[in-house]
Amino acid sequence: MTDRLPHEKGFHISWDQIHRDSRALAWRLDKQGPDSGHWRAVVAITRGGLAPAMIIARELDIRVVDTISVKSYDHQSQDAAKVLKSPQPDMMGDGKGILIIDDLVDTGKTLELVRQLYPAAHFATVYAKPQGRDMVDTFITEVSQDTWIFFPWDMALQYVEPYRGT
Ligand SMILES: O=P(O)(O)OC[C@H]1O[C@H](OP(=O)(O)OP(=O)(O)O)[C@H](O)[C@@H]1O
Numbered sequence: 001m002t003d004r005l006p007h008e009k010g011f012h013i014s015w016d017q018i019h020r021d022s023r024a025l026a027w028r029l030d031k032q033g034p035d036s037g038h039w040r041a042v043v044a045i046t047r048g049g050l051a052p053a054m055i056i057a058r059e060l061d062i063r064v065v066d067t068i069s070v071k072s073y074d075h076q077s078q079d080a081a082k083v084l085k086s087p088q089p090d091m092m093g094d095g096k097g098i099l100i101i102d103d104l105v106d107t108g109k110t111l112e113l114v115r116q117l118y119p120a121a122h123f124a125t126v127y128a129k130p131q132g133r134d135m136v137d138t139f140i141t142e143v144s145q146d147t148w149i150f151f152p153w154d155m156a157l158q159y160v161e162p163y164r165g166t
């Protein structure tokens with residue numbers, strides 16, 4: 001399976017699973033903001049953070065939603081992370097009261113870059129690998145470093161041959 005090397009394992013997430021796990025993350029973040037529990041805004045790290053951020057914004061009734069676009073991977077190989085699009089600067093300040101959401105943290109390089117920009121923000125991901133775990137304030141599920149997480153937006157249902165061929 002060259003399409004998932006060098007990772008040993010694959011962890012396949014369905015739409016239903018990401019919905020449940022994002023709602024679990026919202027539950028954990030509810031009333032945890034710095035100002036009487038209040039969060040000022042949700043910022044999704046695009047593209048992977050968009051679906052979890054939408055679910056969290058809906059659950060916590062947060063209407064101010066923005067994005068930061070960070071690119072570091074080309075397929076499964078990593079380059080230096082760079083910001084391609086920033087959120088509204090007057091809203092962000094140093095990040096206090098802002099929830100910054102991504103689908104996962106792997107090496108932590110993406111979050112390290114965003115943390116430098118908004119040190120007072122709260123960083124949350126749905127999934128976390130050990131190498132990047134310390135970069136996240138709140139996450140739901142940890143997977144091993146040698147696991148590649150496959151998200152539903154990167155997959156499609158398709159026919160598979162039965163184990164016992166004819
Ligand atoms: O902790 P790291 O090693 O930095 O990796 C985690 C980041 O990598 C993926 O994004 P990617 O850069 O592939 O872009 P995408 O969200 O547009 O798919 C993922 O969505 C995280 O944002």
Ligand SMILES: O=c1[nH]c(=O)c2nc[nH]c2[nH]1
Binds near residue numbers: 104147148149
């Ligand atoms: O879809 C993805 N799955 C992963 O495990 C991963 N790690 C970094 N970037 C990733 N993207």
Ligand SMILES: [Mg+2]
Binds near residue numbers: 049
């Ligand atoms: Mg991403």
